[in-house]
Amino acid sequence: MIREEALRLQSLVDRLLAPHRRHIANDVNIHEVLERVRSIILAEYPHGLQVKRDYDISLPMLAADKEQLIQVVLNIGKNAVQAMQGSGELVFRTRVARQVTLARKRHNLALKLQIIDNGPGIPEEIRNHVFYPLVTGRAEGTGLGLTLAQTFVHQHGGTIEFESRPGYTCFTVLMPFGPDQ
Ligand SMILES: Nc1ncnc2c1ncn2[C@@H]1O[C@H](COP(=O)(O)OP(=O)(O)OP(=O)(O)O)[C@@H](O)[C@H]1O
Ligand SMILES: [Mg+2]
Numbered sequence: 001m002i003r004e005e006a007l008r009l010q011s012l013v014d015r016l017l018a019p020h021r022r023h024i025a026n027d028v029n030i031h032e033v034l035e036r037v038r039s040i041i042l043a044e045y046p047h048g049l050q051v052k053r054d055y056d057i058s059l060p061m062l063a064a065d066k067e068q069l070i071q072v073v074l075n076i077g078k079n080a081v082q083a084m085q086g087s088g089e090l091v092f093r094t095r096v097a098r099q100v101t102l103a104r105k106r107h108n109l110a111l112k113l114q115i116i117d118n119g120p121g122i123p124e125e126i127r128n129h130v131f132y133p134l135v136t137g138r139a140e141g142t143g144l145g146l147t148l149a150q151t152f153v154h155q156h157g158g159t160i161e162f163e164s165r166p167g168y169t170c171f172t173v174l175m176p177f178g179p180d181q
Helices: 002-017 030-044 066-083 145-155
Strands: 026-028 049-054 062-064 088-102 105-117 159-165 168-176
Touching: 002 066, 026 030, 026 066, 030 049, 030 066, 030 088, 062 066, 066 088, 066 105, 066 145, 066 168, 088 168, 145 159
Parallel strands: 049 088
Antiparallel strands: 026 062, 088 105, 105 168, 159 168
């Protein structure tokens, strides 16, 4: 898993540094992405953490960049686990959203992905700025995780938002399944 992660990060960095071939659109199964992130997070936090799956397995494939999607879910999920100090409950939920407008485009179908934790919630002082670079609530944080997640979601024509209060934080990513849907 470490070798796989190192390769994945290298390819991600390569693409960040090469703006013209940044985005690779392939058929991606969102549940493969979630299962991958789930095992990475559980390997890092083997005690006291539950990662529940609430999947709609009838969802179509996404035309998307799998490495980027893994990074999106990993960045959001890791924040949640860090806020819960490694023990608590994380939920990965997938649903279909119908008739949504994303980036001024109307879509009949879109993916609705939610990553929910029961940790303390996003600190009030930074709630309005968490997507900005260098905004962090952690002593050892760089404040880039959510910025990168948002950039990747936008590159897919999607949106990312959250709701947060003590005991409940939910990040919602909406993303079109493909250019023609
Ligand atoms: N689920 C969450 N629960 C509580 N706080 C959160 C949650 N998600 C994000 N935050 C807060 O938002 C801040 C910004 O997150 P972001 O991922 O952008 O940066 P970071 O985690 O501090 O650093 P990096 O991800 O670059 O290592 C976090 O430091 C944390 O304070
Ligand atoms: Mg982070």
